[in-house]
Amino acid sequence: MFEKHAALFLYAVSPVHMGAGQAVGVIDNPIQRERHTGHPCFAGSGIKGAVRHGFTAIGGNKEFIDRLFGPDAGDKDLYAGAVSFGDAQLVSLPIRSLKGGYIYATCPQALSRAQRLMGLIGIATNWPTLDVAEGHCLLINEKLLSRGNVLHLEAFEYTAKVSQELQMISSDLATRTMPDNEAYAFFHDKLKKDLVVLSDTDFAYFAQNAMLVEPHVRIDPETGTAKDGGLFYTENLPPESVLIAPILASQTRTGKKDDQLPAEAVMSQIRTVLDGKLLQIGGNATTGRGLVMAKVMED
Template identity: 75%
Template structure:
């Protein structure tokens, strides 16, 4: 039973390809998506595997790996780990804007799901309730993004309403989701001012079609040249995307009686150890690591 709960915000600082396998459509290597929303997501197993793999590199004690994540499958002393990551769900997506470069787009559905997760782990967020938003309309806090009363995102025009309540949500989200380091000041400030709330339908369109698509060519190892019919396309979540995932901790397990456990740790100690290692750190998640893909910054927010 997991006794301690937290949320992990994952902020992409490079394109991220957490793959879903091959597909028969135009995109050969798609990213993982939720079945019911179509939003990009990170499977919890992928997050946990990435953190385990890079644990020592980002400053963790190698002797803690088996206790926190469980031993390798071939170990003679198998037991479950004490840390669990849930699936990361999308909170905000960068969308190209006529003014301001890009905005952080979201929707009532994405915000409500993040709000629900924070509430379940005991974090009072106090976000204002968002009204229903019709297709073709949006809420925003920064009127400087507008041309008249219109907001232009990609090739689309939205009738915008300036919300006096939205800054309360965006400021709290920016403070919780991004590290307090000076290097993230620009992005915290932009998230505070340039959060735009679209309808669930309009946001779902961008979540499906505003990804980064990269062409690749397979190389023949014998000739060093491109293989015939070797062109393929890989989908990536764009940088500046924001996701949130649950982080759960239990007491450590060893398969021994409690009195015999030399390195036994309670759930609070486990949560402290994992938080101290990953909070504010740059993690590598997903494929194409050698080309700089999959870099995300983790921010842990503990619940009560």
């Protein structure tokens, strides 16, 4: 039984490749996606593995690894870990804009799911319910507009409406997502003023088609040239994306009475190690992929 709960916000600093492990379309190495929404996601098992792998590198005590995450497979003394990570779901996505460089796009569905997750954990949000029609959008910053009330994202035009209610959401989201330091001040302010709400349908299009796709070539070690058929494409979640995942903690389950930690201490360990730290998650670490900033929020 998990006794303590928290929300983990993940802000992508670099492109992130959480591989799906199988390809159906033209992209050889696609990222993980939710089946019902098509939104990019991070599997909870992948988040947990990344945290365990980098636990000591980001400041954790090596002695706590087995107690928090469980022993390695094949260990003679097996028991369950005391911390669990749920799947990370998409909150906002950077979309290229005619003005302002890019905006943080989201939709009522993504906001409602994030609000529901925080509500289940016990974090009060009081975000207003928003309704957006296809081809329209809600925004805060009028400087993003051109030709009156038109917002240009990629090759598309959206009829925009300034929303004062959105200001409450963007301010709260920026505070929960960004670390409180000078390095993230620009992004905190940009998320606060440049959050744009699209319809669920319009946002789903960008979530499916606005990813970073990189071509790669396999080199023949003998000739030093490209192998025949060696061209392949890898999909990445773009930097500046925001996701949210639940963290659940129980008391340690080692079976040893003198080696137990209560759920509060387990969550404290995870929060201390993760909060405000840079975490490497997913594949292609040697090419700088998978860098995300973690922010832990409790009730």
